Amino acid sequence: MKQEKQVEILKELMRQVDEGKNIDAGVQYKMPTSAYACPEIAAKEWDLLFQNHPQLIGLSGDLAEPGSFLTIDDFGTPVLATRDRDGVFHAFLNACRHRGVRVAQDTRGRKNVFTCPFHAWSYSNKGDLVAIPDEDHFGPVDKSCNGLIELPAVERDGLLWVHPQPDGRLDIDELLGETLAKELASYNLGDLAHGGVKTINMNLNWKLANDTFGETYHFAKLHKNTLAKIIPGNTLHLEEFGRHHRFVTAAASLQDYKQVPEDEWDIHVGSAFILYYLFPNITLIAGKDNCTIVKMYPDPDNAGRSTSQVFAYYSQEIIDMEKAAREAGTLQEVNADTAYDPDNRSIPTLAATMEVFTSTIEQEDYLMGEFQQKTAQNGLLEFVTFGRNEPPLHHFHKTFREVLGLSPLEKIT
Ligand code: FES
Numbered sequence: 001m002k003q004e005k006q007v008e009i010l011k012e013l014m015r016q017v018d019e020g021k022n023i024d025a026g027v028q029y030k031m032p033t034s035a036y037a038c039p040e041i042a043a044k045e046w047d048l049l050f051q052n053h054p055q056l057i058g059l060s061g062d063l064a065e066p067g068s069f070l071t072i073d074d075f076g077t078p079v080l081a082t083r084d085r086d087g088v089f090h091a092f093l094n095a096c097r098h099r100g101v102r103v104a105q106d107t108r109g110r111k112n113v114f115t116c117p118f119h120a121w122s123y124s125n126k127g128d129l130v131a132i133p134d135e136d137h138f139g140p141v142d143k144s145c146n147g148l149i150e151l152p153a154v155e156r157d158g159l160l161w162v163h164p165q166p167d168g169r170l171d172i173d174e175l176l177g178e179t180l181a182k183e184l185a186s187y188n189l190g191d192l193a194h195g196g197v198k199t200i201n202m203n204l205n206w207k208l209a210n211d212t213f214g215e216t217y218h219f220a221k222l223h224k225n226t227l228a229k230i231i232p233g234n235t236l237h238l239e240e241f242g243r244h245h246r247f248v249t250a251a252a253s254l255q256d257y258k259q260v261p262e263d264e265w266d267i268h269v270g271s272a273f274i275l276y277y278l279f280p281n282i283t284l285i286a287g288k289d290n291c292t293i294v295k296m297y298p299d300p301d302n303a304g305r306s307t308s309q310v311f312a313y314y315s316q317e318i319i320d321m322e323k324a325a326r327e328a329g330t331l332q333e334v335n336a337d338t339a340y341d342p343d344n345r346s347i348p349t350l351a352a353t354m355e356v357f358t359s360t361i362e363q364e365d366y367l368m369g370e371f372q373q374k375t376a377q378n379g380l381l382e383f384v385t386f387g388r389n390e391p392p393l394h395h396f397h398k399t400f401r402e403v404l405g406l407s408p409l410e411k412i413t
């Protein structure tokens, strides 16, 4: 992120801390709870936002070297993503051309050839059909036109994008816009290594999962015994980029920066986190030498269920630091008490940090989401209210409704 932008954001957050006031959108909105429970809306969003919309499937580090592969089964099209021997990223429909069985079963690994488990037709990681057993019994097959069905795939600035339809449009400049694309490029996400994933399946609509990352108003209340011990909340800087946005909240130590010259300010130090919402379902938290991506997917058969996948990525330096600390015996496992103790100076394991982060989401945020889901399904509460201090929620739901052709959010006067 450009230095002047970092200073602009940190100054606004300092002003909010000084005045003891959160962001003010100047308006409240009413939102119909049907958005979380209506099967017709769920069917429409599955079609428009998942089956027929570009999907961020991960970072370059998910396919770390030639021969790496990933399988994805989150948005209706089973995908096999590969990195071929020339380092080129591909995405295919994970379906054998013989009779449709998945040619790759594992979630991730290394393989140059994928052999279908049913009759052992084999495909290269460039998608070519390379072998058919007992071909003389089977009869002639033109191998040159029976490779895996290729899907549009783009690797750009460390981000891996796929379109779920073979003829889908995948234009990243158009998708992100120039300003956001450049800003994401500044984090060098391509240098980060995959550091683990945790999946959360719960009884809440995927948009309620997404709403968790839409305000800082709840930090000091819901998270008073966990996150709020290190991140105060009630501050927020928001910038919209078309359908996407960036949201930043102050670190507890932000005011110390007043003693430091502005040209030395670093947003990674002055803020608690920098969070990008990428339409439709991605939360990307960009750290100085790490990144967390939360992908939220609906259950296509049940508007009241969703799956969130939390992916952690780290720089080699961080991984090496953990290794050195482990060897020196200064590494410790953390739990919710020690992880959120601001005076705790010991180095936690990366896996334990990830566990604490995801369990906070699961046991605190998504637990609220399950209550909200029950209310939405009951239908007696027709509307919920988004406050003046919750503008990321305004933006997300306005955009979502516009894309689906639903009535706009109603202003409360
Ligand atoms: S279905 Fe794959 S080899 Fe027959």
Ligand SMILES: [Fe+2]
Residues within 6 Å of the ligand: 212, 218, 219, 223, 365
């Ligand atoms: Fe939260």
